[in-house]
Amino acid sequence: MKNKTFIYTCLMIAMLCCPARALEIEGDAGVKAMLVDVDGSEATCNEYHDLTDGLYGSFDIRYDGGSYYLDLKASDIGYDTQHYTLEGGGWGSFRYYLDYNEIPHNFTFDARTFYSGSGTTDLTGPPSTDVNSWSSFDYSIERRSLGGGIDLQMLKPFYISASVSREDRDGIKPTAVEGGIAFGNAVELPEPIDYRTDTLKVEAGYSKTPIFSSLSFIYSAFDNDNRVLRFDNPFIGGNPKDTLTLPPDNEYYKIAFKNALKLPLRSRFNMNLGYTQSRSDETLLNSFFEGGTLNTISLSDREFDGKIITENYDFVLTSSPLAYLEGKLFYKYHRRKNSSDEILSVGDETLVNEPLNYRKNRYGMELGFRLPASLHLLASYTHADTDRNREDGSVNKDDIYSVDLTWSQIEFLEVTVGYERISRTANFHGPEASPDEPEFLENFLRRFDVTAKDRDAYKAEVDIFPAENLTIGFGYRNEDTNYHDATLGLGESESDEFSINADYTLSDRVHIAGYYDFEKIKYRQVQRRVPFNATEGFDPTEPPTATAFNWTAAEKDRTYEYGIGADVHIIPKKLTLRLNHSSVKSDGSVDYTFLLGANPLPSGRTQDNIDLSDWDDYRLTSYLAKIIYAASSKINVSAGYIYEKFDYDDAQYDGYRNTIGTPVNTYLTGAYADQSYKADIVFVSASYRF
Numbered sequence: 001m002k003n004k005t006f007i008y009t010c011l012m013i014a015m016l017c018c019p020a021r022a023l024e025i026e027g028d029a030g031v032k033a034m035l036v037d038v039d040g041s042e043a044t045c046n047e048y049h050d051l052t053d054g055l056y057g058s059f060d061i062r063y064d065g066g067s068y069y070l071d072l073k074a075s076d077i078g079y080d081t082q083h084y085t086l087e088g089g090g091w092g093s094f095r096y097y098l099d100y101n102e103i104p105h106n107f108t109f110d111a112r113t114f115y116s117g118s119g120t121t122d123l124t125g126p127p128s129t130d131v132n133s134w135s136s137f138d139y140s141i142e143r144r145s146l147g148g149g150i151d152l153q154m155l156k157p158f159y160i161s162a163s164v165s166r167e168d169r170d171g172i173k174p175t176a177v178e179g180g181i182a183f184g185n186a187v188e189l190p191e192p193i194d195y196r197t198d199t200l201k202v203e204a205g206y207s208k209t210p211i212f213s214s215l216s217f218i219y220s221a222f223d224n225d226n227r228v229l230r231f232d233n234p235f236i237g238g239n240p241k242d243t244l245t246l247p248p249d250n251e252y253y254k255i256a257f258k259n260a261l262k263l264p265l266r267s268r269f270n271m272n273l274g275y276t277q278s279r280s281d282e283t284l285l286n287s288f289f290e291g292g293t294l295n296t297i298s299l300s301d302r303e304f305d306g307k308i309i310t311e312n313y314d315f316v317l318t319s320s321p322l323a324y325l326e327g328k329l330f331y332k333y334h335r336r337k338n339s340s341d342e343i344l345s346v347g348d349e350t351l352v353n354e355p356l357n358y359r360k361n362r363y364g365m366e367l368g369f370r371l372p373a374s375l376h377l378l379a380s381y382t383h384a385d386t387d388r389n390r391e392d393g394s395v396n397k398d399d400i401y402s403v404d405l406t407w408s409q410i411e412f413l414e415v416t417v418g419y420e421r422i423s424r425t426a427n428f429h430g431p432e433a434s435p436d437e438p439e440f441l442e443n444f445l446r447r448f449d450v451t452a453k454d455r456d457a458y459k460a461e462v463d464i465f466p467a468e469n470l471t472i473g474f475g476y477r478n479e480d481t482n483y484h485d486a487t488l489g490l491g492e493s494e495s496d497e498f499s500i501n502a503d504y505t506l507s508d509r510v511h512i513a514g515y516y517d518f519e520k521i522k523y524r525q526v527q528r529r530v531p532f533n534a535t536e537g538f539d540p541t542e543p544p545t546a547t548a549f550n551w552t553a554a555e556k557d558r559t560y561e562y563g564i565g566a567d568v569h570i571i572p573k574k575l576t577l578r579l580n581h582s583s584v585k586s587d588g589s590v591d592y593t594f595l596l597g598a599n600p601l602p603s604g605r606t607q608d609n610i611d612l613s614d615w616d617d618y619r620l621t622s623y624l625a626k627i628i629y630a631a632s633s634k635i636n637v638s639a640g641y642i643y644e645k646f647d648y649d650d651a652q653y654d655g656y657r658n659t660i661g662t663p664v665n666t667y668l669t670g671a672y673a674d675q676s677y678k679a680d681i682v683f684v685s686a687s688y689r690f
Contacts, residue, residue, distance in 0.1 A: 024063070024065075025062065025063045026062050026063075026689075026690060027059065027060045027061040027689070027690060028059065028687055028689040028690070029057070029058070029059040029060075030057060030059070030685060031055065031056070031057040031058075031685065031687075032056055032057070032058075032683055032684070032685035033054075033683065033684050033685070034052075034054060034055075034056075034681060034682070035681070035683075036051050036052055036679065036680070036681050037681075038051070038677055038678070038679045039677065039678045039679075040646075040674070040678055041109070041646075041674055041675050041676060041677045042106075042109055042677070043106040043109040043138070043139070043140070044106075044646060044648075044675045044676075044677055045646070045677045045679050046104070046106050047106050047107075048106075049081065049104075050076070050079040050080040050081050050104060051679065051681060052079075054078065054079070055078070056076055056077050056078045056079050057074075057077045058073075058074055058075040058076065058077060059072075059073070059074050060072070060073045060074075061073075067090055067091055068088070068090050069088060069089065069091065070086075070087070070088035071086070071087045071088065072085070072086050072087075073085045073086075080102055080103075080104045080142065081102060082101075082102050083099075083100070083101045084098075084099070084100045084101075085098070085099050085100075086098045089151075092153060093153055094151060094152050095150070095151040095153075096148070096149065096151075097148060097149055097150075098147070098148040099146070099147050099148065100145070101144070101145050102142065102143065103142075103143045104140060104141070104142050104143070105141045105142075105143065105171075106139070106140045107139035107140060107141075107173065107174065107671060107672065108138070108139040108669075108671050109140070110136050110670075111137055111139050111174075111190070111670045111671055112131060112134040112135065112136050112137075112658060112669055112670055113134055113135060113137070113188075113189075113190060113667075113669050114127055114128045114133075114134050114234075115135075115190075115232070116135060118135065118137040118172065118190045119137065119172050121226045121229050122230050123189060123190070123229070123230070123231035123232065124231075124232055125232060126232065126234070127234035127667060131658045131659065134658070137190055138172065139171075139172055139173060139174055139190070139669075139671055140171045140172065141170065141171035141173060142169070142170055142171055143167065143168070143169050144167070144168045144169075145165060145167040145168075146165065146167075147163060147165030147166070148163065148164060148165075149161065149162060149163025149164070149201070150163075157206055157207050157208035159204070159205055159206075160202075160205075161201075161202070161204075162200075162202045162203075163201045164198075164199065164200050164201075165198070166198050166199075167195075167197045167199075169193055169196075170193060170194055170195075171193045172191065172192060172193060173190075173191050173193055174188060174189075174190065174191065174669060174671035174672075175188070175189050175190075175191040175229075175244070176188045176189065177189060177242070177244055179233060179234070179236070179665075180235065180236065180242065180288065180289025180290055180291075180292065181235045181236065181289075181291065181292050184661075184665055185665045185666070186666050186667075187231075187233075187235075187666070187667045188667060188669045189229065189231055189244070189669075190669065191229060191246065192226050193226075194224065194225040194226050195222065195224055195247075196223045196224075196225075197220060197221070198223075199220045199221075200217075200218070200219045200220075201216070201217070201218050202216065203215070203216035203217075204216075205258075210262035210263075211259075211260070211261055211262075212258075212259065212260040212261075213257075213258070213259045214257070215256070215257050216254075216256045216257075216258075217253070217254070217256075218252075218253060218256075219251070219252070220251065220252045220253070221251045221252075222247075222249060222250050222252075223249050224246060224248065224249060226246050227245070227246055227248065227282075228243050228244065228245055228246060229244040229245075230243055230244075231243075231244070234667060235665070236289060236292045240294070243285060245282075245285065248281070248282040249280065249281075250278060250279065250280035250306075251278070251279055251280075252276070252277070252278045252279075253276070253277055254274060254275065254276040255274070255275045255276075256272065256274040256275075257271075257272075257273045257274075258270075258271065258272050258273075259271045263319075265319055265321040266319065266320040266321065267317065267318065267319035267320075267321070268317070268318050268319075269315075269317050270314075270315070270316040270318075271314070271315055272312070272314040272315075273312070274310075274312045274313075275309075275310075275311055276309070276310040277307070277308070277309050278306075278307070278308045278310075279308075280306040281305055281306065282303075282306070283304070284299060284302045284304050284343065286298075286299055286302055297346070298345065298346040299343055299344070299345055300343055300344035301341060301343055305340065305341045306340040306341070307338075307339040307340055308336065308338050308340065309336075310334070310335065310337075311334070311335045311337075312332070312333065312334045312335075313331075313332070314330070314331075314332045315330065315331045315332075316330045317329045317330070323370070324370040324371070325367070325368070325369060325370075327365065327366065327367045327368065328365065328366040329364075329365050330362075330364060331361075331362070331363040332360075332363070333359075333362075334359070334360040334362075335358075335359045335360075336356070336357060336358050336359075337357055338355030338356055338357050339355070340353075340355045342354070342355065354389070356388065357388070357389045358387060358389070359385075359386070359387050360384065360386045361384065361385045362382065362383070362384040362385075363382070363383055364380060364381050364382035364383060364400070365380065365381055366378065366379070366380040367379050367380070373407070373409050374409035375405065375407055375409075376405070376406040376408075377403070377404075377405050378404040378406075379402070379404075380400075380401070380402050380403075381399075381401055382398070382399075382400040383397075383398065383399055383400075384396075384400070385397055385398075388450070394426065394427055394428045395427040395428075396424055396426055397424065397427075398422060398423070398424045399422070399423045399424075400420070400422050400423075402418065402420040402421070403418065403419055404416060404417070404418040405417050405418070412464060412466055413464055414462070414463045415461070415462050415463075416459075416460070416461040416462075417458075417460050417461075418458070418459045418460075419456075419457070419458055419459075420456070420457040421454075421456055421457075422453070422454070423453075424452055424453045424454070425452050426450060426451055447489070448483055448490040451484065451489075452484040453481055453483045453484060454481070454482050454484075455479065455480065455481040455482075456480050457479040457480075458476075458477070458478045459475070459476065459477040459478075460474075460475070460476045460477075461473070461474065461475045461476075462475075469504060470502070470504045470505075471502065471503045471504075472500070472501070472502045473499075473500065473502070474499070474500050475497075475498070475499040475500075476498050476499075477495075477496070477497045478494075478496050479494070480492075480493075480494045481493045481494070489525065490523060490524075490525060491524045491525065492523075492524045493521070493522065493523045493524070494521070494522045495519065495522070496520045497517070497518070497519040498517070498518045498519075499515070499516065499517040499518070500515065500516045500517075501514065501515035501516075502514050502515070508572065509568060509569040509572065510567070510568050510569070511566065511567045512564070512565070512566045513565050513566075514562070514563060514564035514565070515561075515562065515563050516562040517560075517561040517562070518558075518559070518560055519557075520556070520557070520558050521557045522554065522556050523554070523555040524552070524555075525552060525553040525555070544595060544596050544597045544599065549594055549595060549596040549597075549599065550594075550595035550596070550597075551592060551593060551595060552592070552595065553590055553591065553592050553593075554590070554591040555588070555590050555591075556589050556590075556591070557586060557587070557588040557615070557616070558586070558587045559584070559585070560583075560584070560585045560587075561583065561584045561585070562582070563581065563583070564580070564581055564582075565578070565579060565580040565581070566578070573630060574630050575627070575629050575630070577625075577626075577627055578626040578627075578640075579624065579626075580623070580624040581622070582621075582622050583619070583620070583621045583622075584618075584620045585618070585619040585620075586616060586617060586618050586619070587617055588614075588615035588617055589611065589612060589613050589614075589615050590611060590615050591611050592607075592610045592611055592612070594607065594610065612651045614651045615650065616650055617648070617649040617650065618646065618647060618648045618649070619645075619646070619647045620644070620645070620646045621644070621645045621646075622642065622643065622644040622645075623641075623642070623643045623644075624640065624641075624642050625640055626638055626639070626641075627639055634688055634689045635686070635687070635689075636686065636687045637685070638684070638685050638686075639683065639684045639685075640682075641680075641681065641682055642679070642681040643678075643679070643680055643681075644677075644678070644679045644681070645677075645678045645679075646675070646677050646678075647676050648676050653672075653673055653674075656668075656670075656673045
């Protein structure tokens with residue numbers, strides 16, 4: 001839908017709905033001119049923005065006729081981030097709204113591929129190592145959403161509301177496939193995006209003390225015009241057509257019932273019940289390339305019917321029977337039942353997909369005590385059981401304890417300290433660790449989100465108000481997690497975070513604010529043993545060799561962030577100077593240790609030069625200088641300058657090439673390859689209030 005059509009529709013509705021006195025309106029309108037110079041990655045600079053040379057505007061028109069109101073807003077007119085909203089209704093009786101919004105998501109501009117047909121579902125062309133002959137395209141997605149709704153309250157205490165919305169997404173995003181020859185052959189592809197999601201929401205309810213009840217229904221349908229992406233396989237003689245499946249159409253609905261009841265002793269009981277169903281049907285592929293040969297597979301059924309049912313029941317009782325006591329009891333139940341088809345494939349070995357089902361029970365209590373000396377103690381306990389039908393994730397039992405203590409006896413000082421403990425046990429349904437079992441590796445490899453663990457977290461916060469015009473805050477948090485059952489994978493993680501912020505009004509003419517934040521995170525990967533056992537596959541118990549050895553990795557990340565800003569009222573209520581500076585820096589590294597036993601390290605390698613010093617390193621720095629002039633009570637004029645610089649370094653992008661190997665075994669398009677940029681922005685704006 002074109003934005004002009006939307007504006008005209010909004011204005012027509014406004015004219016029809018407003019009474020004759022609608023000319024008595026107020027609001028504001030503005031216009032801004034921008035000059036932008038970007039050196040480097042324009043896509044990263046404009047990831048969710050549209051910072052380009054141009055003129056754009058905004059307005060907000062409001063009408064309040066006593067019993068009737070209307071508000072029409074528009075922002076970023078003419079840009080890819082434009083937003084229009086119309087809201088109106090009668091106070092206490094009804095409300096309606098219309099909303100249109102555009103948001104871009106830019107990944108990489110001027111990506112390159114030897115294929116022709118970028119943005120379509122058919123990529124054709126023989127592979128070429130002459131990158132200069134490749135065609136260029138942009139990895140970018142545009143999201144456009146349109147919606148509207150109405151709320152009716154004239155039948156109080158009953159109410160009803162309904163809304164509909166449509167979201168379209170168009171563009172290209174990066175994806176990659178394995179070439180069907182051997183491990184290491186890969187090609188990056190431009191995947192076309194043409195999604196549409198339609199959503200309907202209806203809710204009816206009753207609201208009158210002491211009862212609130214509502215029944216709601218949500219229906220959503222997702223449609224993808226592109227079901228498969230066909231591409232010429234560059235690794236097989238003759239470049240035969242290969243196929244990549246894309247997200248299938250699906251539909252979703254949810255029915256929910258909510259109820260709240262006020263009880264004696266300042267108590268309240270809340271209930272939330274929900275039932276959700278998701279469905280999707282798709283025709284499965286029955287062939288694939290392996291070793292350069294097209295292999296067919298025998299499927300028990302090529303028509304796959306996907307169906308997932310989700311149920312949740314939540315109950316919460318809160319009470320404060322005494323002035324010094326408050327409490328909460330809760331129980332939450334969540335169940336995911338995957339009733340999708342189980343498809344049997346028969347080849348070298350018989351395989352079947354195993355739909356994931358799980359059930360989660362969560363219950364607990366929270367107690368708060370107001371103690372002497374202005375102390376407030378808050379303690380809680382939560383227990384959770386999660387049962388999965390998956391071999392690597394089975395049954396988890398979590399016990400979570402937390403306590404927070406706040407002291408505020410001194411008027412200008414408030415101190416809070418806290419502690420949280422999470423203890424998780426894991427009971428795996430899979431086979432025990434035995435070399436006689438075919439799933440040998442699975443006995444040593446545990447996903448970090450399901451394995452047993454202990455986590456301790458400490459925090460401290462201090463807020464100081466030494467003067468009416470000065471506020472200072474300090475914060476510290478430490479979190480330490482140990483994973484117990486993983487011979488392979490993540491073994492432990494630790495983080496420390498420190499923050500400080502301050503707000504100071506120097507005088508009626510100067511206001512200063514600033515903050516500083518430091519965070520350190522460390523992950524330690526447990527040794528991974530990769531020798532290959534001909535009988536059992538990858539066997540962690542085999543002794544290391546010079547080419548198949550053990551290793552550990554300690555990943556560290558430090559993030560520093562600070563900002564400072566000031567408003568200087570050169571002429572109070574007339575002329576203001578605004579200055580801002582902020583910086584975010586992340587410094588990551590990986591300390592590798594190769595454990596080869598008696599075997600020496602490969603030639604030229606040492607335990608020091610195998611480490612990675614650039615691991616997701618980046619720095620974003622920005623400066624803003626803006627002068628604001630109130631020409632009158634109705635007219636404001638401003639002008640300013642913004643400088644922004646982003647530097648990104650990562651070992652995986654060092655020496656980036658579009659083709660890798662001799663002969664070439666990898667073709668890349670340049671997605672995310674060069675993300676650094678520097679931007680200079682000059683702007684002038686004016687606004688008028690009426």
